[in-house]
Amino acid sequence: MLAYYLGLALHSLKQNRVLTALMVLAMGLGIGASMTTLTVFHLLSGDPLPGRSGQLFYPQLDPTPTAAAVLPGNMNYIDAVNLWQAKRADRQAIMVGGNIKTKAAQTGARPMSLHTLATTADFFPMFGVRFTQGNAWTPADDLAKARVAVISRSASNRLFHGESGLGQNIRLGQWDFRVVGVIDDWRPTPHFYELDRESYGGGDEVFIPFLTSRDLAKLGVTGYSLNCYGNTTDDLHLENQPCLWLSFWVELDNSAKAQAYRQFLDNYAREQQVLGRYAQAGPPRTALPDVMQWLDQNGVVPSDVSLKTWIALGFLLVCLMNTTGLLLVKFLRRTTEISVRRALGASRQQIFMQCLVEAVIVGMAGGALGLLLALAGLWGIRHTPADYADLAHLDLPMFAATFVISLAVSLVAGLLPAWRACHIAPALQLKVI
Amino acid sequence: MQIRHVLAALPRHKLVCLLVVFEIAVAFAILCNAAFIINQRVQLMRIDTGIAEDQLVFVRTDGVGADENAHLITRNLIALRGLAGVKSAVAMFGLPLENMSINFKPWLTADMKTRAPSVGMVAGTPGYLDTLGLKIVQGRGFADADYDGVDQTSKPLSPVVIVPLELAERLWPGQNPIGQKIWRSPTRSYTVIGVVQRIVRGYLREDFVPGYTALFAVKPVAAYSGLYVMRVAPQDRERLVRESAELLMRLDPDMLIDAKGNYVDMRADYFRQDASLAWLLLAVCVAMLLVTAMGIAGLANFWVQQRRRQIGIRRALGATRGDILRYFQAENFLIVSGGIVLGMLLTLALNLLLTMHYELPRLPVAYFPIGAVVLWLIGQIAVLGPALRAAAVPPVVATRSV
Numbered sequence: 001m002l003a004y005y006l007g008l009a010l011h012s013l014k015q016n017r018v019l020t021a022l023m024v025l026a027m028g029l030g031i032g033a034s035m036t037t038l039t040v041f042h043l044l045s046g047d048p049l050p051g052r053s054g055q056l057f058y059p060q061l062d063p064t065p066t067a068a069a070v071l072p073g074n075m076n077y078i079d080a081v082n083l084w085q086a087k088r089a090d091r092q093a094i095m096v097g098g099n100i101k102t103k104a105a106q107t108g109a110r111p112m113s114l115h116t117l118a119t120t121a122d123f124f125p126m127f128g129v130r131f132t133q134g135n136a137w138t139p140a141d142d143l144a145k146a147r148v149a150v151i152s153r154s155a156s157n158r159l160f161h162g163e164s165g166l167g168q169n170i171r172l173g174q175w176d177f178r179v180v181g182v183i184d185d186w187r188p189t190p191h192f193y194e195l196d197r198e199s200y201g202g203g204d205e206v207f208i209p210f211l212t213s214r215d216l217a218k219l220g221v222t223g224y225s226l227n228c229y230g231n232t233t234d235d236l237h238l239e240n241q242p243c244l245w246l247s248f249w250v251e252l253d254n255s256a257k258a259q260a261y262r263q264f265l266d267n268y269a270r271e272q273q274v275l276g277r278y279a280q281a282g283p284p285r286t287a288l289p290d291v292m293q294w295l296d297q298n299g300v301v302p303s304d305v306s307l308k309t310w311i312a313l314g315f316l317l318v319c320l321m322n323t324t325g326l327l328l329v330k331f332l333r334r335t336t337e338i339s340v341r342r343a344l345g346a347s348r349q350q351i352f353m354q355c356l357v358e359a360v361i362v363g364m365a366g367g368a369l370g371l372l373l374a375l376a377g378l379w380g381i382r383h384t385p386a387d388y389a390d391l392a393h394l395d396l397p398m399f400a401a402t403f404v405i406s407l408a409v410s411l412v413a414g415l416l417p418a419w420r421a422c423h424i425a426p427a428l429q430l431k432v433i
Numbered sequence: 434m435q436i437r438h439v440l441a442a443l444p445r446h447k448l449v450c451l452l453v454v455f456e457i458a459v460a461f462a463i464l465c466n467a468a469f470i471i472n473q474r475v476q477l478m479r480i481d482t483g484i485a486e487d488q489l490v491f492v493r494t495d496g497v498g499a500d501e502n503a504h505l506i507t508r509n510l511i512a513l514r515g516l517a518g519v520k521s522a523v524a525m526f527g528l529p530l531e532n533m534s535i536n537f538k539p540w541l542t543a544d545m546k547t548r549a550p551s552v553g554m555v556a557g558t559p560g561y562l563d564t565l566g567l568k569i570v571q572g573r574g575f576a577d578a579d580y581d582g583v584d585q586t587s588k589p590l591s592p593v594v595i596v597p598l599e600l601a602e603r604l605w606p607g608q609n610p611i612g613q614k615i616w617r618s619p620t621r622s623y624t625v626i627g628v629v630q631r632i633v634r635g636y637l638r639e640d641f642v643p644g645y646t647a648l649f650a651v652k653p654v655a656a657y658s659g660l661y662v663m664r665v666a667p668q669d670r671e672r673l674v675r676e677s678a679e680l681l682m683r684l685d686p687d688m689l690i691d692a693k694g695n696y697v698d699m700r701a702d703y704f705r706q707d708a709s710l711a712w713l714l715l716a717v718c719v720a721m722l723l724v725t726a727m728g729i730a731g732l733a734n735f736w737v738q739q740r741r742r743q744i745g746i747r748r749a750l751g752a753t754r755g756d757i758l759r760y761f762q763a764e765n766f767l768i769v770s771g772g773i774v775l776g777m778l779l780t781l782a783l784n785l786l787l788t789m790h791y792e793l794p795r796l797p798v799a800y801f802p803i804g805a806v807v808l809w810l811i812g813q814i815a816v817l818g819p820a821l822r823a824a825a826v827p828p829v830v831a832t833r834s835v
Binding site for chain 2: 018019022025026029030033037099101111112113173174218231232233234235236302303304306307308311312314315317318319321322324325326328329330332333384385386416420
């Protein structure tokens with residue numbers, strides 16, 4: 001039966017090529033625009049660490065003198081080190097980044113500016129970073145302020161021209177660091193653990209112990225945004241400055257531990273109030289969002305991207321109504337043919353199905369055209385200078401979504417016309433002939 | 434007379450009419466809001482930076498590192514000034530729209546009670562006001578003696594400041610700004626010695642007023658040694674970007690050049706996301722109007738074919754071709770108008786949603802008549818073909834098909 005409907009539909013579509021082309025074009029444009037913007041949105045709003053992000057939390061404290069509407073997004077040195085030393089989570093790490101001039105330590109090497117992250121030993125196991133060579137530094141290295149570094153595979157290739165960097169020295173600023181580990185290139189998208197730099201850019205390339213970076217304050221790893229809430233006396237030695245510049249992440253493996261950590265944060269904040277370090281009175285201002293909540297809270301998906309998505313979906317709605325109108329007149333124009341079929345015994349359901357099949361064919365053709373347009377659109381996005389440009393590819397879920405959306409849109413578009421068509425009375429129309 | 438005919442006929446195809454009305458309404462709402470957003474972004478992108486944009490080139494380096502290397506900045510500047518075509522060269526911080534800025538909220542009184550809104554910091558080595566093309570409109574410019582170093586927190590030691598007119602009017606309305614003071618810390622105050630027409634800060638944000646900046650005088654210091662800015666003739670820009678970068682690399686092979694180019698490109702780059710949004714919205718609007726027009730034409734065509742007999746009868750009864758043409762035009766005008774009326778409500782609702790989620794201001798009603806005219810025109814253009822075909826139906830059709 002379906003084959004017969006398909007035949008009928010194709011015949012009918014061929015009968016009026018211009019109208020068919022119009023409908024397919026409208027659907028194609030709507031689906032193409034929607035899929036392009038939806039793909040970018042899907043890409044930018046994804047989970048940076050699937051399977052792991054639910055156990056990673058970002059403690060927030062408020063040492064500032066006045067309560068702002070939102071809690072500070074970074075910590076000062078004293079709070080970060082206190083929480084790190086308390087070791088109340090399964091794993092915890094302080095982190096702060098910067099663009100640092102780096103080169104291989106041998107003479108004559110060309111320097112390059114690399115994204116450098118000063119952090120603590122737990123960073124690597126906590127975020128599941130995979131090593132291709134060597135290992136992370138140890139907690140003892142952290143405390144000893146060891147001059148050791150972990151570099152990414154691509155940084156290793158660039159610094160050592162394809163030779164292994166493990167065991168070699170690299171020079172950051174004017175100080176030498178021994179490479180103890182090389183990690184697989186790692187680019188969590190978005191760059192959730194430090195949002196102050198571009199959220200969708202490349203991953204960090206050089207990792208050094210946080211306390212070492214403090215020891216070598218002139219190296220200048222002080223983050224991409226420095227937010228001070230009091231009078232400052234020094235821009236480089238930030239240990240005692242009233243400035244928020246550090247990120248601190250913890251891993252808590254179950255909800256009981258997360259609950260306990262919340263309690264610990266509140267107690268810590270109360271303690272600081274008693275000590276006079278926190279000027280604000282009243283209940284402690286703390287929070288413990290997990291990765292996805294943290295990204296949400298920071299509105300990490302650029303608002304322009306979601307605005308584009310909504311506009312494109314609005315356009316799809318216009319295209320949908322347009323197709324509905326055209327299908328409606330197309331079916332009504334075949335009133336005679338349909339009434340003959342009804343008179344010859346076709347049931348309402350059969351007419352309904354026949355019309356829907358025609359709508360779905362239009363929708364699928366539109367979907368195929370839309371897919372081509374979306375591929376072209378994403379190609380265009382890859383050639384823009386946006387920091388997420390190179391990520392703009394149609395992945396498998398979005399490829400499937402294109403056809404699901406096409407099917408859904410064509411069914412919605414065809415519903416009303418098919419319903420009208422199946423209510424055409426058989427006998428009345430026969431009289432006209 | 435015509436309108437009554439048209440109105441009488443409309444309910445005979447309610448469903449299709451309603452569909453078109455809704456389509457026009459949604460299209461109208463998207464069109465008005467998109468046009469509004471495009472206009473907003475274009476206004477933003479046309480911001481006046483106050484500087485001689487088309488004569489500036491820059492090289493951004495990693496700086497000279499420690500303060501004991503500050504003499505290298507002077508060496509580099511002298512070398513850059515030696516390039517043929519370089520009219521002046523300075524090291525500075527806070528080039529308008531360079532995508533970063535140092536911001537501070539100065540106090541207006543010594544007791545630290547009154548605080549000004551956020552101000553962007555601009556600082557540069559001797560001659561930088563001239564290099565940028567800034568004109569003093571009141572007071573005086575920096576004298577050589579005014580240029581000094583910076584403290585541990587990179588605040589200029591020189592106790593003088595120059596402000597743009599906009600900030601002077603905001604901080605000291607109706608008063609002479611010359612001689613007024615601002616404080617950046619309890620111990621560091623700056624006296625206004627001059628006023629420039631305008632200069633905007635390095636990074637714009639919703640809660641920043643772009644033109645609230647303060648200009649400081651610094652001698653070559655490591656803290657502000659990353660950015661070299663040169664004034665050149667427009668036709669020399671490309672050559673001098675290349676030559677100045679090569680020169681700096683020759684002087685210090687260990688130097689990193691993070692970025693270089695002419696100011697106009699840097700400015701365009703600052704607004705690339707706004708430009709991309711504006712272009713996308715424009716493309717969607719054009720495609721939407723096209724789809725709408727094609728849809729209207731398709732429907733009108735169907736109606737003309739469906740009513741061939743009626744048209745023939747009307748023609749046989751004495752209606753002119755013009756009457757038939759105008760009938761279809763009037764019908765289209767009515768349907769589109771219905772869509773526009775509904776669309777106005779939808780536009781307001783959509784705008785309300787956008788203002789809540791995207792920090793967009795309220796849509797001025799001036800967009801309504803513009804959007805309405807566009808859709809009326811689109812409707813009339815789309816219906817013209819089918820209407821002309823209808824007008825061409827000969828009266829004899831009336832006799833044939835009955």
